[in-house]
Amino acid sequence: xxxxxxxxxxxxxxxxxxxxxxxxxxxxxxxxxxxxxxxxxxxxxxxxxxxxxxxxxxxxxxxxxxxxxxxxxxxxxxxxxxxxxxxxxxxxxxxxxxxxxxxxxxxxxxxxxxxxxxxxxxxxxxxxxxxxxxxxxxxxxxxxxxxxxxxxxxxxxxxxxxxxxxxxxxxxxxxxxxxxxxxxxxxxxxxxxxxxxxxxxxxxxxxxxxxxxxxxxxxxxxxxxxxxxxxxxxxxxxxxxxxxxxxxxxxxxxxxxxxxxxxxxxxxxxxxxxxxxxxxxxxxxxxxxxxxxxxxxxxxxxxxxxxxxxxxxxxxxxxxxxxxxxxxxxxxxxxxxxxx
Numbered sequence: 001x002x003x004x005x006x007x008x009x010x011x012x013x014x015x016x017x018x019x020x021x022x023x024x025x026x027x028x029x030x031x032x033x034x035x036x037x038x039x040x041x042x043x044x045x046x047x048x049x050x051x052x053x054x055x056x057x058x059x060x061x062x063x064x065x066x067x068x069x070x071x072x073x074x075x076x077x078x079x080x081x082x083x084x085x086x087x088x089x090x091x092x093x094x095x096x097x098x099x100x101x102x103x104x105x106x107x108x109x110x111x112x113x114x115x116x117x118x119x120x121x122x123x124x125x126x127x128x129x130x131x132x133x134x135x136x137x138x139x140x141x142x143x144x145x146x147x148x149x150x151x152x153x154x155x156x157x158x159x160x161x162x163x164x165x166x167x168x169x170x171x172x173x174x175x176x177x178x179x180x181x182x183x184x185x186x187x188x189x190x191x192x193x194x195x196x197x198x199x200x201x202x203x204x205x206x207x208x209x210x211x212x213x214x215x216x217x218x219x220x221x222x223x224x225x226x227x228x229x230x231x232x233x234x235x236x237x238x239x240x241x242x243x244x245x246x247x248x249x250x251x252x253x254x255x256x257x258x259x260x261x262x263x264x265x266x267x268x269x270x271x272x273x274x275x276x277x278x279x280x281x282x283x284x285x286x287x288x289x290x291x292x293x294x295x296x297x298x299x300x301x302x303x304x305x306x307x308x309x310x311x312x313x314x315x316x317x318x319x320x321x322x323x324x325x326x327x328x329x330x331x332x333x334x335x336x337x338x339x340x
Contacts, residue, residue, distance in 0.1 A: 004109035005340060007318035008067035012052035018318045020340065021067070026103065026111045028082035033114045035094060039130035039312075040105040041073040042321045042333040043166075045288075049100075050322065054251035056258065063100040071105035071335075072097045072134045072288070075126040078117075085114045093120040095299075097133035099290050106318060108337045115292045118299045127334040128307040132298060135166045138246060138286065139174060140294040142167075145284025146219050146244035153241065154179035159217045161210070161232055162224030163199065164190025166308070166332065167246060171221060173197040173305060183217070185210070186224070196306065210235065222247055233276040233283075242282030250285055308332050314339040 004025045009016045028034045049058070049070055058064040075095040078088055088094065096117040098105055120129065143149070148158070158175050162168045164186030175182045176198025183201045184194035191202040203213070205224070210231040220232045222245035233243055249269065254262030266285075274283040311331040313321040321333040 004107060005315060005337070006067070006069045006103075006107040007315055007335070007337075008069045008106075009050060010066050010068075012050065012055060014051075018050075018322065020316050020318065025109050028080050028085075028111045030083045031085060031113055032082040032111050033078050033085060033088055033094075033117060034080035034109060034111045035074060035076040035117065036079045036109055037074050037076040037105055037107060037337045039075040039126040040071045040107075040335045040337060041131045041134065042106070042313075042318075042325050042335060043072065043134055044325055045072075045134075046070040046104075046106075047322055047326045052255070054100075054255065056262070057251055057254045058100055060259075061100065063102055065102040068102050069104045069107050071107075072100070073130045073132070074098065074105040074110060074117075075120060075130045076110075079109065082114075088114055088117065088119075093122070094118060095120045095129050095133060096295055097137055097288075097290060099288075106315075106335055106337070108315065108340075113290075116290050116295070118292075118295050121299055121302045123303045124307060127310045127312050127336070129302065130334050131166065131308050131310060131332045132170075132302060132305065133295060134288060135170050136298045137291050137294050138288045139167055139170045140291065140297070141289060142171070142221050142223075142244040142246060142284070142286040143174070145282065145286050146221060146242040147282040148175070148178070148180075148219050148221075148241060148244075150178045153218050155181065156218035157181045157183060157200075157216055159183045159185065159213070159220040159232070159235060160199075161185045161205075161220065161222045161228060162247075163194050163202075165223055167223040169193060169197055169308075170305070171223070172199050180218075183213070193306070219243060221245070229273055230276060233273065236278050236281060238278050240278050240281045242284070243277060244282075244284040244286045246286045248285040250287065310334045312336050316340055
């Protein structure tokens, strides 16, 4: 195929519509593969990046050039292989997550480093599988930032704030497998799913304040609200392992204050919150990054995860998919780029 199609913007904000347009089919460079995309999730970070969130830092990374194609998750088929690639070949069914770039996965074809893809587990429909990589890799990174592993949390209480969201559901399931006694905090509608994923206790965040919970947790993770960060840190036991958050202001600091000001605000902000943690506990601001070993772990365990409910959109319906996410509608939004 000589052409592919992308859903792209030409500027940040509502004034710039997501438009489907033809482009030359991308060719893999050394160490890369090209994938014909069958399914690609639309995540909240995509909606925020469309509005310009993180653009200053992403520009430094070369990940904000126009026309900008967003999207990290993908499921598809290898259609070309660059020099030096081993372990994957044309025709392989693959899935994975691409790091932030200007040429994301909301397209019919995309290139990436070969180690950002793994052979697809065949037991999961493509649309459901496409919702997992970005979230799974972010959760495992948060666990590393907080010092969470089987040795540190087995038979100990761990709190997940934002447990009813995409990140939280995966975190509850993984923590249960690590032997932790999980307290899941979230909206009432998703708490039954948390119990099914292995939570020992659920807390409706609209009915019970975090400050009312016991201060005995070996670790806490925050996927919900930066404003609750201090309350979560106060729930850590004196011998706690640590805490990590994905809702920190790092990218916002750079957007507001520029490079130097953003660095200073981030250092000061982290230092202030770290001072609230028990002595010896870890404290981290988690950001997404690809991790080949974690992606392989997902390939090995994905069939055991409860598949999320999805709502699919054709590539020409990308605007509607973004609106679906922005409005917080139920079911995960997934693009099917092969359906223009």
